[in-house]
Amino acid sequence: MEKQNTVVLDIGACNLKIGTDDGIRNIPNCIFKSKMERRKSFISGQIDSCKDHSGLFYLLPFQKGYLVNWDVQKQVWDYAFGKDVLNLKPADTSIILTEPHFNFPTIQEAMNEIFFEEYEFQSILRTNATTLSYRKYEEEFPLENCCIIVDAGYSFTHIVPYHAGKKITSALCRIDVGGKLLTNHLKEIISYRQLQVMDETYVMNQVKEDSCHISMDFFKDMEKSKLKGDANPLLCEYVLPDYTHIHRGFIKKKGAGSEKSSKTQEQTIRLAGERISVPEVLFHPSDIGIPQMGIPEAIVHSIEKCPEELRPHMYRNIVLTGGSCNFKNSKERVEREVRSLTPSLYKVRVTMSDRPQEYACAGGLAWSTADHFREHLLTLEEYQEAGQSACQRQFIDI
Template sequence: MASTVVVLDNGAHTAKVGLANQEEPRVVPNCIMKAKSERRRAFVGNQIEDCRDTSALFYILAFQRGYLLNWDTQKTVWDYIFSKEGIGCSLDNRNIVITEPQMNFPSVQEAMLEMLFEQYRVAGMYKTTAADLAAFNYVADSEERTTMQTLNCIIIDVGYSFTHIVPFVLGRRVLEGIRRIDMGGKALTNHLKELISYRQLNMMDESHVVNQIKEDVCFVAEDFKEAMRVHQCEKKRKEVAIDYVLPDFTTIKRGYVRIPGRPRMDEETMQTVPLCNERFTVPELLFNPSDIGIHQVGIPEAVADCLKACPWQAHRELLLNILIVGGCAQFPGFLPRLKKDLRALVPDDLEVSLICPEDPVRYAWYGGREVATSPNFEEFVYTRDDYEEFGVHGLNQR
């Protein structure tokens, strides 16, 4: 029964989880958080909403450098997710669709299998990647008569730890074409933290607040060299420079951009951070990781390079179906800039078309729901009987 299937897109920053018969997933922070204000209590998942003061929030992450290594933390988060407080149902005797990173280590895969079958007693599991689910959802969404077997597309997954470029030709991942850039939302937040701490005020312990600043004010410049002239022209500077009012956690829970001439109550006494070129130099790392010493190409060059590993007959369709998912896809100006840079790198006779869904964070989860409710889903599930007979090695044979 489709209703019993749990879909879990287990990301490094957030876990998107829900039952296959639900319209929307819950988005839960995939970590344990500790606050200075309440030292005795650890906050798991959405419990952080109960915390009065989230300054100097300390994160204990399940993922390290993009891979699931801290199993104690992950188990604590999963226990919360599959409790009454979470989605309100246990995994006991249910099938689960679960995601893992691209090219995941065999030892991590084995540990996940063991935990799901032996500790959570699942009936069966279908293990996949977020890119596969995004591609599946893309087929389900397409108006034309595209099937998974005829799909040619490139998925750009701009995640928390990495950015992956994954090409699909005739519905199958081209393994030689997958490219990984060690740049994602976490590195951008850390870089913004360093810039603010160096130029304005020490915020090195304020990952939570700086992440909110990044989400609220950062954008991608269409022409970076031109944008950097903000310091030569007063008119341009006025367009970019802002004051960000920091939360005090008594009257203001989340910071905001000060609107000149329209002060809010007590705004004069609030602490503010002036921001100017930080707003676009931080997301620029997705296009030029070498700016902070990471000797890798940016997303446009990685896409152009991934094409070389794909059959030339598919190039036209691949460039017409570039789907962007992940939290960092939401930066204003990201799509036009990526299109402009890609256009300069690929042959002139090929068109470039980028698609960014309305909800790039949950897009893969919706693909998981499509998989779980498809008529032949049961054929692909690795059941408890399979696990008891073949152990962890049977899954890889599959």
């Protein structure tokens, strides 16, 4: 039997992760418009050709975690499948698509129509990103038959337990905190205290990624953040890009001096407590008025909803995935806090890959090589015969 050409398309609200035999590519899932080049649009990866990233206006296909703007999404997919990225022939390709948990039937039907009727892919599999992450974990730890996936994404954080290849839907938990909320929170803090940056989403997202980390002792570190000068370990100056001499912002090295360069007038913002208070929202959403559990509490809550005999296995197989897990100390902090909430007879183990945002995509690639993978696919011929009803039967609870 000849090898099947399979592509994994992890459709995130922020980034599109594309997995092929050549590796995984990560491109923005949006269209950009620049205030400097108002008549021109930059689709996804074309943003690299934009000379000025200040004041970028985003056209996003997702709102509140669900796909609503099909025109924008279709342009991004066209770009991804075109010669600049994949140069794909859908008729010879099987594709694995991800969708949010509890996706709306109308969105599912539209996706089926687009990928079968417009693109005419040979076969498709529509599933959740956490399911692909479970398949990757299953490959890495074949002796374990259950785990709990924490998917901290752009719009939400989902906590989903799996056992024997199936998700335990009754124990699924969602927190309305993700990367978008954290970036917006940082924009509000900086705009209130220092500089109006509410229109600078692209730049402030880079500031968040470059400077923020998770504290292992939040209240002690916040006390230190009030100190002045070198006594404050969190205090730093972040140099903002001007897109003439500086094309990407960076943290200025301590001791580099406060004099501004003779060639360019550096514009900086001072960061201290914000570096830990912004990602702390993942652990305490109530800090900004969201009456929900943090990630460690939600993990315990979800596990306690699982059958009692599975709980010891769940506690030792906690998997962190998603772009919002990229903060330094994420794994250590989650493991410590879950340990403090868990009976001592249970062993707690948290695992996280080096690139958690691509873990689901890697799981799709691993799954596509399994012996029984093809039985999960729905072919174009089957769709043409039975239509949407075939999709409802094939993709139920995958």
